[in-house]
Amino acid sequence: MLAIVGTVPDLQFPLVGGQAKLQGKAIRVEGHSVPINRGTPALIAAAIKTLEAIGRPAPYVYLAGDIGLGEGSRGLYDHLVRHLPHADWGVLTFHYLQPDVDGHNRVLFAIGEMRRRPLLIADAGYMYAAKMSGMAEEYDLFTPDAGELAFLADDQAPHPFYTRGFILHEEQKVPDLIARAYRYKNAARLLLVKGKVDYVAGAQGVLAAVDQPAEEALEPIGGTGDTLTGIVSALAAGGIELKRAATLAARANRLAGCLAAPTPMTQVSDIIACVPQALAQVLEMP
Amino acid sequence: MMSGVVLKFLRRKAESAGPKKRGVDYGILVFENTSEVIRAENRLKAAGWSIRVKGPPPEIRTGCDLVIEFPLIEELAVLRALEKAGLRPLEVVPVTSPLLQPVDLFQVKDFGQFLMVRAANMKLTVDKETSLIVNVSGGGCPDIPYLAQEMVGRSLADAPEPRRIGHTLCGYALQLAYVEVRRRCLPS
Numbered sequence: 440m441l442a443i444v445g446t447v448p449d450l451q452f453p454l455v456g457g458q459a460k461l462q463g464k465a466i467r468v469e470g471h472s473v474p475i476n477r478g479t480p481a482l483i484a485a486a487i488k489t490l491e492a493i494g495r496p497a498p499y500v501y502l503a504g505d506i507g508l509g510e511g512s513r514g515l516y517d518h519l520v521r522h523l524p525h526a527d528w529g530v531l532t533f534h535y536l537q538p539d540v541d542g543h544n545r546v547l548f549a550i551g552e553m554r555r556r557p558l559l560i561a562d563a564g565y566m567y568a569a570k571m572s573g574m575a576e577e578y579d580l581f582t583p584d585a586g587e588l589a590f591l592a593d594d595q596a597p598h599p600f601y602t603r604g605f606i607l608h609e610e611q612k613v614p615d616l617i618a619r620a621y622r623y624k625n626a627a628r629l630l631l632v633k634g635k636v637d638y639v640a641g642a643q644g645v646l647a648a649v650d651q652p653a654e655e656a657l658e659p660i661g662g663t664g665d666t667l668t669g670i671v672s673a674l675a676a677g678g679i680e681l682k683r684a685a686t687l688a689a690r691a692n693r694l695a696g697c698l699a700a701p702t703p704m705t706q707v708s709d710i711i712a713c714v715p716q717a718l719a720q721v722l723e724m725p
Numbered sequence: 726m727m728s729g730v731v732l733k734f735l736r737r738k739a740e741s742a743g744p745k746k747r748g749v750d751y752g753i754l755v756f757e758n759t760s761e762v763i764r765a766e767n768r769l770k771a772a773g774w775s776i777r778v779k780g781p782p783p784e785i786r787t788g789c790d791l792v793i794e795f796p797l798i799e800e801l802a803v804l805r806a807l808e809k810a811g812l813r814p815l816e817v818v819p820v821t822s823p824l825l826q827p828v829d830l831f832q833v834k835d836f837g838q839f840l841m842v843r844a845a846n847m848k849l850t851v852d853k854e855t856s857l858i859v860n861v862s863g864g865g866c867p868d869i870p871y872l873a874q875e876m877v878g879r880s881l882a883d884a885p886e887p888r889r890i891g892h893t894l895c896g897y898a899l900q901l902a903y904v905e906v907r908r909r910c911l912p913s
Contacts, residue, residue: 448871476877477861478870507868507892508758535867537893563865586846586863599846599865600894601780601825658834659841659850661862661873703839703850704859706877 441486441498441676442526442557443669444519444565445479445534446511452504454514456522459500461487464708468500474708477662479534481707482562485669486532488714489691492722493677499528509537512564516542524552530676531557532668533565538598543568547577558675561627562668570625571597578627579681582668585613585634591626592619613638614645629681631671633664637689639682646682649689652697660696662707667692670714691721752797753824754807755781755816760892762791763900767888768810769793774803778897780825782818791894794824831905840910844901851906856881866893881911 443459457469465472466480466487475484479502486498501519505511515536523546531550536542543565550556561569562582569575570591583591590599613632617640620626629646632638635658639647657663671688675681694717699710756762762778769776774795781792795803797819807814832843839859841850847869848862857880861873868891876884887900 446867446870448867448874476870477873478867505867506871506890507866507896508760509867509892512867535865535870537867538865564867565865567865584846584863586843587865590846596825597780597783598894600898602845603826656836659836659839659848659860659862661860661877663862703836703841704852704857706860 442528446505454503481662481665482669485666486673489673512537523549532672538568581627592616594623753792754814845898847898849902864895866895
Protein backbone atom coordinates (compact mmCIF):
# COMPACT_ATOMS: atom_id res chain seq x y z
CA MET A 440 0.00 0.00 0.00
CA LEU A 441 1.05 3.57 -0.69
CA ALA A 442 1.63 6.06 2.12
CA ILE A 443 2.20 9.76 1.46
CA VAL A 444 3.73 12.35 3.80
CA GLY A 445 3.28 16.09 3.29
CA THR A 446 1.82 19.37 4.45
CA VAL A 447 -1.19 21.50 3.53
CA PRO A 448 -1.26 25.31 3.49
CA ASP A 449 -3.68 25.73 6.38
CA LEU A 450 -2.47 26.47 9.92
CA GLN A 451 -5.73 25.14 11.37
CA PHE A 452 -5.29 21.73 9.72
CA PRO A 453 -4.27 19.27 12.48
CA LEU A 454 -1.76 16.46 12.22
CA VAL A 455 -3.74 13.54 10.85
CA GLY A 456 -3.06 10.05 9.57
CA GLY A 457 -5.62 8.08 7.63
CA GLN A 458 -6.86 6.89 4.28
CA ALA A 459 -7.55 9.76 1.89
CA LYS A 460 -10.69 10.19 -0.22
CA LEU A 461 -11.30 12.46 -3.16
CA GLN A 462 -14.49 14.51 -2.90
CA GLY A 463 -14.93 16.80 -5.88
CA LYS A 464 -11.93 19.14 -5.88
CA ALA A 465 -10.94 18.37 -2.26
CA ILE A 466 -9.08 15.68 -0.35
CA ARG A 467 -10.83 14.38 2.77
CA VAL A 468 -9.01 12.57 5.55
CA GLU A 469 -10.17 11.83 9.10
CA GLY A 470 -13.00 14.36 8.79
CA HIS A 471 -10.80 17.19 7.47
CA SER A 472 -10.87 18.62 3.94
CA VAL A 473 -8.34 20.50 1.86
CA PRO A 474 -8.59 21.71 -1.76
CA ILE A 475 -6.39 20.01 -4.36
CA ASN A 476 -5.12 23.18 -6.01
CA ARG A 477 -1.44 22.32 -5.69
CA GLY A 478 1.24 20.81 -3.45
CA THR A 479 0.72 17.59 -1.51
CA PRO A 480 -3.09 17.56 -1.99
CA ALA A 481 -2.51 17.58 -5.77
CA LEU A 482 -0.05 14.70 -5.41
CA ILE A 483 -2.57 12.76 -3.31
CA ALA A 484 -5.41 13.42 -5.76
CA ALA A 485 -3.35 12.19 -8.72
CA ALA A 486 -2.34 9.11 -6.71
CA ILE A 487 -5.98 8.36 -5.84
CA LYS A 488 -7.03 8.65 -9.49
CA THR A 489 -4.18 6.34 -10.52
CA LEU A 490 -4.87 3.78 -7.80
CA GLU A 491 -8.54 3.73 -8.80
CA ALA A 492 -7.52 3.11 -12.40
CA ILE A 493 -5.41 0.09 -11.47
CA GLY A 494 -7.85 -1.26 -8.89
CA ARG A 495 -5.84 -0.53 -5.75
CA PRO A 496 -6.90 1.02 -2.42
CA ALA A 497 -6.59 4.76 -1.81
CA PRO A 498 -3.37 5.87 -0.11
CA TYR A 499 -2.78 6.37 3.59
CA VAL A 500 -1.65 9.94 4.19
CA TYR A 501 0.22 11.69 6.97
CA LEU A 502 -0.68 15.39 6.79
CA ALA A 503 -0.24 18.52 8.87
CA GLY A 504 -0.91 22.21 8.35
CA ASP A 505 2.23 24.26 7.63
CA ILE A 506 2.61 27.63 5.91
CA GLY A 507 6.39 27.72 6.08
CA LEU A 508 7.05 28.29 9.77
CA GLY A 509 7.80 24.61 10.20
CA GLU A 510 5.55 23.67 13.12
CA GLY A 511 3.44 21.23 11.10
CA SER A 512 6.54 19.68 9.55
CA ARG A 513 8.21 19.25 12.93
CA GLY A 514 5.08 17.56 14.24
CA LEU A 515 5.14 15.20 11.26
CA TYR A 516 8.82 14.35 11.73
CA ASP A 517 8.14 13.48 15.39
CA HIS A 518 5.01 11.51 14.54
CA LEU A 519 6.79 9.49 11.85
CA VAL A 520 9.64 8.60 14.20
CA ARG A 521 7.09 7.07 16.59
CA HIS A 522 4.72 5.59 14.02
CA LEU A 523 6.84 4.21 11.17
CA PRO A 524 8.57 1.35 13.05
CA HIS A 525 5.08 -0.20 13.48
CA ALA A 526 3.81 0.55 9.97
CA ASP A 527 3.90 -1.60 6.86
CA TRP A 528 3.93 0.30 3.56
CA GLY A 529 4.96 -0.91 0.13
CA VAL A 530 5.79 2.61 -1.05
CA LEU A 531 6.45 5.66 1.11
CA THR A 532 6.43 9.04 -0.64
CA PHE A 533 7.67 12.24 1.01
CA HIS A 534 6.72 15.64 -0.31
CA TYR A 535 6.27 19.23 0.94
CA LEU A 536 7.98 19.32 4.33
CA GLN A 537 10.19 22.01 5.80
CA PRO A 538 13.72 20.77 5.00
CA ASP A 539 15.29 19.70 8.29
CA VAL A 540 18.33 17.44 8.24
CA ASP A 541 17.98 16.29 11.83
CA GLY A 542 14.28 15.49 11.36
CA HIS A 543 15.03 13.71 8.11
CA ASN A 544 17.74 11.55 9.69
CA ARG A 545 15.52 10.55 12.61
CA VAL A 546 12.80 9.49 10.16
CA LEU A 547 15.31 7.50 8.12
CA PHE A 548 16.40 5.63 11.26
CA ALA A 549 12.73 4.92 12.02
CA ILE A 550 12.31 3.50 8.49
CA GLY A 551 15.25 1.22 9.27
CA GLU A 552 13.19 -0.27 12.10
CA MET A 553 10.27 -1.19 9.84
CA ARG A 554 9.62 -4.89 9.35
CA ARG A 555 10.09 -4.51 5.59
CA ARG A 556 11.71 -1.59 3.88
CA PRO A 557 9.29 0.30 1.61
CA LEU A 558 10.25 1.83 -1.71
CA LEU A 559 11.24 5.37 -0.79
CA ILE A 560 10.26 8.26 -3.07
CA ALA A 561 11.07 11.91 -2.31
CA ASP A 562 10.19 15.20 -3.94
CA ALA A 563 10.07 18.89 -2.95
CA GLY A 564 11.37 19.94 0.50
CA TYR A 565 11.94 16.43 1.72
CA MET A 566 14.16 15.70 -1.27
CA TYR A 567 16.16 18.82 -0.37
CA ALA A 568 16.65 17.47 3.17
CA ALA A 569 17.57 14.00 1.85
CA LYS A 570 20.27 15.49 -0.38
CA MET A 571 21.56 17.84 2.30
CA SER A 572 21.84 14.97 4.80
CA GLY A 573 24.17 13.05 2.46
CA MET A 574 21.73 10.12 2.52
CA ALA A 575 20.30 10.47 -0.98
CA GLU A 576 21.41 6.96 -1.93
CA GLU A 577 19.00 5.51 0.65
CA TYR A 578 16.13 6.50 -1.64
CA ASP A 579 14.69 4.66 -4.62
CA LEU A 580 13.39 7.65 -6.58
CA PHE A 581 13.74 11.42 -6.61
CA THR A 582 11.49 13.48 -8.92
CA PRO A 583 13.31 16.82 -9.44
CA ASP A 584 12.67 19.43 -12.10
CA ALA A 585 15.66 20.81 -14.03
CA GLY A 586 16.37 23.47 -11.39
CA GLU A 587 16.22 20.95 -8.57
CA LEU A 588 18.43 18.60 -10.56
CA ALA A 589 21.03 21.37 -10.76
CA PHE A 590 20.80 21.61 -6.98
CA LEU A 591 21.36 17.84 -6.66
CA ALA A 592 24.33 18.18 -9.02
CA ASP A 593 25.89 20.93 -6.92
CA ASP A 594 27.76 19.18 -4.12
CA GLN A 595 27.85 22.37 -2.04
CA ALA A 596 24.35 23.84 -2.35
CA PRO A 597 22.10 23.20 0.68
CA HIS A 598 19.00 24.47 -1.19
CA PRO A 599 18.14 25.21 -4.87
CA PHE A 600 18.36 28.91 -3.97
CA TYR A 601 22.14 28.52 -3.63
CA THR A 602 22.89 26.48 -6.72
CA ARG A 603 26.12 27.89 -8.09
CA GLY A 604 25.90 29.86 -11.31
CA PHE A 605 28.21 27.64 -13.34
CA ILE A 606 25.71 24.81 -12.93
CA LEU A 607 23.02 26.40 -15.06
CA HIS A 608 19.50 24.99 -15.08
CA GLU A 609 19.39 24.53 -18.82
CA GLU A 610 17.30 21.71 -20.14
CA GLN A 611 19.95 20.63 -22.64
CA LYS A 612 22.39 20.05 -19.78
CA VAL A 613 20.13 17.57 -17.99
CA PRO A 614 22.14 14.43 -18.89
CA ASP A 615 25.34 16.15 -17.66
CA LEU A 616 23.64 17.23 -14.44
CA ILE A 617 22.35 13.69 -13.89
CA ALA A 618 25.89 12.34 -14.20
CA ARG A 619 27.19 14.98 -11.81
CA ALA A 620 24.44 14.26 -9.24
CA TYR A 621 25.42 10.59 -9.22
CA ARG A 622 29.14 11.41 -9.11
CA TYR A 623 28.61 13.33 -5.86
CA LYS A 624 26.23 10.65 -4.48
CA ASN A 625 23.37 13.14 -4.33
CA ALA A 626 20.85 11.10 -6.31
CA ALA A 627 18.43 8.31 -5.47
CA ARG A 628 18.69 4.90 -7.15
CA LEU A 629 16.54 6.34 -9.94
CA LEU A 630 15.75 9.90 -10.99
CA LEU A 631 12.62 11.02 -12.81
CA VAL A 632 13.53 14.49 -14.06
CA LYS A 633 10.51 16.47 -15.19
CA GLY A 634 10.75 19.14 -17.86
CA LYS A 635 10.49 19.81 -21.57
CA VAL A 636 11.78 16.25 -21.89
CA ASP A 637 11.17 13.92 -18.95
CA TYR A 638 14.15 11.69 -18.18
CA VAL A 639 14.31 8.45 -16.24
CA ALA A 640 17.91 7.94 -15.16
CA GLY A 641 20.15 5.85 -12.97
CA ALA A 642 23.80 5.81 -12.04
CA GLN A 643 24.58 4.43 -15.50
CA GLY A 644 22.95 7.45 -17.18
CA VAL A 645 19.68 8.19 -18.96
CA LEU A 646 17.50 5.08 -19.18
CA ALA A 647 14.47 6.57 -20.93
CA ALA A 648 13.37 9.92 -22.30
CA VAL A 649 9.75 10.97 -22.81
CA ASP A 650 9.07 14.06 -24.90
CA GLN A 651 5.56 13.49 -26.23
CA PRO A 652 3.01 14.91 -26.15
CA ALA A 653 4.68 18.31 -25.83
CA GLU A 654 2.65 21.16 -24.38
CA GLU A 655 4.57 24.34 -23.62
CA ALA A 656 1.75 25.91 -21.60
CA LEU A 657 2.23 23.29 -18.86
CA GLU A 658 5.47 24.85 -17.59
CA PRO A 659 3.88 27.74 -15.65
CA ILE A 660 1.14 25.59 -14.12
CA GLY A 661 1.78 24.93 -10.44
CA GLY A 662 1.34 21.32 -9.38
CA THR A 663 2.20 19.44 -12.58
CA GLY A 664 5.31 18.03 -10.91
CA ASP A 665 3.22 17.03 -7.89
CA THR A 666 0.84 15.05 -10.10
CA LEU A 667 3.77 13.25 -11.72
CA THR A 668 5.09 12.18 -8.32
CA GLY A 669 1.59 11.04 -7.32
CA ILE A 670 1.15 8.94 -10.46
CA VAL A 671 4.56 7.23 -10.25
CA SER A 672 4.06 6.52 -6.53
CA ALA A 673 0.70 4.90 -7.20
CA LEU A 674 1.94 2.82 -10.14
CA ALA A 675 4.87 1.58 -8.05
CA ALA A 676 2.47 0.74 -5.21
CA GLY A 677 0.45 -1.24 -7.77
CA GLY A 678 3.45 -3.50 -8.27
CA ILE A 679 4.84 -2.01 -11.48
CA GLU A 680 8.63 -2.10 -11.52
CA LEU A 681 9.94 1.36 -10.64
CA LYS A 682 11.75 2.22 -13.86
CA ARG A 683 8.70 1.23 -15.92
CA ALA A 684 6.40 3.03 -13.48
CA ALA A 685 8.46 6.21 -13.94
CA THR A 686 8.27 6.03 -17.72
CA LEU A 687 4.53 5.31 -17.70
CA ALA A 688 3.94 8.13 -15.23
CA ALA A 689 5.83 10.61 -17.41
CA ARG A 690 3.73 9.63 -20.42
CA ALA A 691 0.45 9.74 -18.48
CA ASN A 692 1.20 13.09 -16.82
CA ARG A 693 2.10 14.71 -20.13
CA LEU A 694 -0.98 13.26 -21.79
CA ALA A 695 -3.27 14.39 -18.93
CA GLY A 696 -1.82 17.87 -19.32
CA CYS A 697 -2.45 17.82 -23.04
CA LEU A 698 -6.03 16.52 -22.63
CA ALA A 699 -6.79 19.49 -20.36
CA ALA A 700 -6.09 21.82 -23.34
CA PRO A 701 -4.02 24.04 -21.04
CA THR A 702 -3.16 27.72 -21.11
CA PRO A 703 -0.74 29.28 -18.60
CA MET A 704 -3.74 30.07 -16.38
CA THR A 705 -5.04 26.48 -16.20
CA GLN A 706 -5.14 25.08 -12.66
CA VAL A 707 -3.80 21.64 -11.84
CA SER A 708 -7.18 20.34 -10.68
CA ASP A 709 -8.28 20.46 -14.34
CA ILE A 710 -5.32 18.28 -15.27
CA ILE A 711 -5.96 15.80 -12.45
CA ALA A 712 -9.47 15.30 -13.85
CA CYS A 713 -7.83 14.01 -17.06
CA VAL A 714 -5.51 11.51 -15.33
CA PRO A 715 -7.87 8.48 -15.66
CA GLN A 716 -8.30 9.02 -19.42
CA ALA A 717 -4.55 9.51 -19.87
CA LEU A 718 -3.74 6.39 -17.86
CA ALA A 719 -6.23 4.32 -19.84
CA GLN A 720 -4.39 5.25 -23.03
CA VAL A 721 -0.88 4.88 -21.63
CA LEU A 722 -1.45 1.54 -19.92
CA GLU A 723 -2.77 0.09 -23.20
CA MET A 724 0.41 1.06 -25.03
CA PRO A 725 2.96 -1.69 -25.62
CA MET B 726 6.20 32.37 -28.88
CA MET B 727 9.00 31.64 -26.49
CA SER B 728 11.99 33.84 -25.90
CA GLY B 729 14.39 32.74 -23.19
CA VAL B 730 16.30 35.66 -21.74
CA VAL B 731 18.71 35.37 -18.89
CA LEU B 732 19.50 38.54 -17.03
CA LYS B 733 21.95 39.21 -14.25
CA PHE B 734 20.56 40.96 -11.24
CA LEU B 735 21.96 44.44 -11.05
CA ARG B 736 24.76 44.27 -8.59
CA ARG B 737 27.73 46.45 -8.04
CA LYS B 738 30.96 44.73 -8.86
CA ALA B 739 32.51 45.57 -5.56
CA GLU B 740 29.71 43.79 -3.74
CA SER B 741 30.44 40.51 -5.48
CA ALA B 742 33.87 40.23 -3.92
CA GLY B 743 34.35 38.10 -0.81
CA PRO B 744 34.46 39.72 2.63
CA LYS B 745 38.24 39.74 2.92
CA LYS B 746 38.79 41.18 -0.55
CA ARG B 747 36.80 44.22 0.38
CA GLY B 748 39.19 44.89 3.25
CA VAL B 749 36.37 44.99 5.80
CA ASP B 750 35.53 42.49 8.52
CA TYR B 751 32.04 41.13 8.17
CA GLY B 752 29.73 39.33 10.52
CA ILE B 753 26.50 37.44 10.09
CA LEU B 754 23.22 37.79 11.92
CA VAL B 755 21.51 34.46 12.52
CA PHE B 756 17.75 34.44 13.11
CA GLU B 757 15.23 31.85 14.13
CA ASN B 758 13.52 31.71 10.75
CA THR B 759 13.62 33.18 7.26
CA SER B 760 10.69 35.52 7.83
CA GLU B 761 12.69 37.25 10.59
CA VAL B 762 15.63 37.52 8.19
CA ILE B 763 13.40 39.18 5.62
CA ARG B 764 12.03 41.64 8.19
CA ALA B 765 15.55 42.45 9.39
CA GLU B 766 16.75 42.91 5.82
CA ASN B 767 13.92 45.35 5.08
CA ARG B 768 14.60 47.28 8.29
CA LEU B 769 18.37 47.55 7.84
CA LYS B 770 18.21 48.40 4.13
CA ALA B 771 15.60 51.09 4.82
CA ALA B 772 18.00 52.55 7.38
CA GLY B 773 20.77 52.67 4.77
CA TRP B 774 23.04 49.86 5.92
CA SER B 775 25.11 47.97 3.39
CA ILE B 776 23.95 44.46 4.17
CA ARG B 777 23.39 41.35 2.06
CA VAL B 778 21.38 38.17 2.42
CA LYS B 779 23.52 35.04 2.12
CA GLY B 780 23.57 31.33 2.88
CA PRO B 781 24.88 30.36 6.32
CA PRO B 782 28.20 28.55 6.80
CA PRO B 783 27.90 24.75 7.13
CA GLU B 784 28.48 24.69 10.90
CA ILE B 785 25.27 26.62 11.62
CA ARG B 786 23.19 25.45 8.66
CA THR B 787 19.91 23.82 9.62
CA GLY B 788 17.99 23.48 6.37
CA CYS B 789 15.97 26.20 4.75
CA ASP B 790 17.85 29.21 6.04
CA LEU B 791 19.37 32.60 5.28
CA VAL B 792 21.65 34.94 7.22
CA ILE B 793 22.43 38.65 6.93
CA GLU B 794 26.01 39.70 6.27
CA PHE B 795 26.89 43.10 7.73
CA PRO B 796 30.01 45.20 8.46
CA LEU B 797 31.15 43.85 11.83
CA ILE B 798 32.32 47.23 13.05
CA GLU B 799 28.72 48.42 12.99
CA GLU B 800 27.46 45.59 15.17
CA LEU B 801 26.15 47.68 18.04
CA ALA B 802 24.26 50.12 15.83
CA VAL B 803 22.82 47.29 13.76
CA LEU B 804 21.64 45.43 16.86
CA ARG B 805 20.13 48.63 18.25
CA ALA B 806 18.17 49.22 15.04
CA LEU B 807 16.93 45.64 15.09
CA GLU B 808 15.94 45.86 18.75
CA LYS B 809 13.82 48.93 17.96
CA ALA B 810 12.00 46.79 15.39
CA GLY B 811 11.49 44.00 17.92
CA LEU B 812 14.03 41.74 16.21
CA ARG B 813 16.64 39.83 18.17
CA PRO B 814 19.14 37.62 16.28
CA LEU B 815 19.93 34.23 17.79
CA GLU B 816 23.64 34.74 17.14
CA VAL B 817 26.10 37.26 15.75
CA VAL B 818 29.07 35.43 14.21
CA PRO B 819 32.19 36.82 12.46
CA VAL B 820 32.57 35.64 8.87
CA THR B 821 35.59 33.36 8.61
CA SER B 822 34.96 31.72 5.22
CA PRO B 823 33.12 32.62 1.99
CA LEU B 824 29.35 32.47 2.34
CA LEU B 825 27.02 30.94 -0.20
CA GLN B 826 25.70 33.33 -2.84
CA PRO B 827 22.02 33.13 -3.73
CA VAL B 828 21.21 32.23 -7.32
CA ASP B 829 21.35 35.46 -9.30
CA LEU B 830 19.67 34.56 -12.58
CA PHE B 831 16.22 35.36 -13.92
CA GLN B 832 14.65 33.48 -16.79
CA VAL B 833 11.78 35.17 -18.60
CA LYS B 834 9.38 33.38 -20.92
CA ASP B 835 6.80 35.22 -22.99
CA PHE B 836 3.63 33.25 -23.79
CA GLY B 837 1.95 36.14 -25.62
CA GLN B 838 -0.87 37.07 -23.26
CA PHE B 839 1.10 35.67 -20.31
CA LEU B 840 4.57 36.34 -18.92
CA MET B 841 6.47 33.88 -16.75
CA VAL B 842 9.50 34.87 -14.67
CA ARG B 843 11.69 32.32 -12.96
CA ALA B 844 14.03 33.23 -10.10
CA ALA B 845 16.05 30.30 -8.78
CA ASN B 846 13.54 27.45 -8.39
CA MET B 847 10.38 29.60 -8.43
CA LYS B 848 8.16 30.67 -11.33
CA LEU B 849 5.49 33.35 -11.29
CA THR B 850 3.13 33.84 -14.25
CA VAL B 851 0.88 36.83 -14.90
CA ASP B 852 -1.66 37.88 -17.48
CA LYS B 853 0.00 40.89 -19.11
CA GLU B 854 -3.31 42.54 -19.99
CA THR B 855 -5.00 42.32 -16.60
CA SER B 856 -1.92 42.02 -14.31
CA LEU B 857 -3.64 39.01 -12.77
CA ILE B 858 -1.35 36.42 -11.20
CA VAL B 859 -2.45 33.20 -12.89
CA ASN B 860 0.03 30.63 -11.57
CA VAL B 861 2.86 29.99 -9.11
CA SER B 862 5.05 27.01 -9.82
CA GLY B 863 8.19 25.33 -8.47
CA GLY B 864 9.65 25.27 -4.98
CA GLY B 865 9.58 22.67 -2.27
CA CYS B 866 9.11 24.49 1.04
CA PRO B 867 5.66 24.48 2.69
CA ASP B 868 4.99 28.20 2.29
CA ILE B 869 4.83 27.86 -1.51
CA PRO B 870 1.40 26.21 -1.64
CA TYR B 871 0.32 28.86 0.89
CA LEU B 872 1.76 31.73 -1.14
CA ALA B 873 0.16 30.34 -4.29
CA GLN B 874 -3.18 30.09 -2.51
CA GLU B 875 -2.94 33.73 -1.39
CA MET B 876 -1.59 35.19 -4.65
CA VAL B 877 -3.13 33.30 -7.58
CA GLY B 878 -6.25 34.98 -8.92
CA ARG B 879 -5.29 38.40 -7.55
CA SER B 880 -3.77 41.32 -9.40
CA LEU B 881 -0.12 42.26 -8.97
CA ALA B 882 -1.23 45.46 -7.26
CA ASP B 883 -3.47 43.69 -4.74
CA ALA B 884 -1.71 40.39 -4.05
CA PRO B 885 0.32 40.11 -0.83
CA GLU B 886 4.07 40.26 -1.39
CA PRO B 887 5.88 36.97 -0.74
CA ARG B 888 8.28 38.77 1.61
CA ARG B 889 5.34 39.78 3.82
CA ILE B 890 3.73 36.34 4.21
CA GLY B 891 6.45 33.90 3.10
CA HIS B 892 8.90 32.28 5.48
CA THR B 893 11.45 30.22 3.55
CA LEU B 894 14.12 30.38 0.89
CA CYS B 895 11.57 29.34 -1.73
CA GLY B 896 9.40 32.23 -0.57
CA TYR B 897 12.39 34.55 -0.86
CA ALA B 898 13.01 33.34 -4.43
CA LEU B 899 9.35 33.95 -5.25
CA GLN B 900 9.76 37.51 -3.96
CA LEU B 901 12.59 38.04 -6.46
CA ALA B 902 10.38 36.77 -9.30
CA TYR B 903 7.52 38.96 -8.04
CA VAL B 904 9.69 42.10 -8.03
CA GLU B 905 10.87 41.36 -11.57
CA VAL B 906 7.31 40.72 -12.82
CA ARG B 907 6.15 44.00 -11.26
CA ARG B 908 9.05 45.82 -12.86
CA ARG B 909 8.07 44.48 -16.25
CA CYS B 910 4.29 44.65 -16.01
CA LEU B 911 3.35 47.55 -13.76
CA PRO B 912 4.14 51.19 -14.49
CA SER B 913 6.52 52.60 -11.86
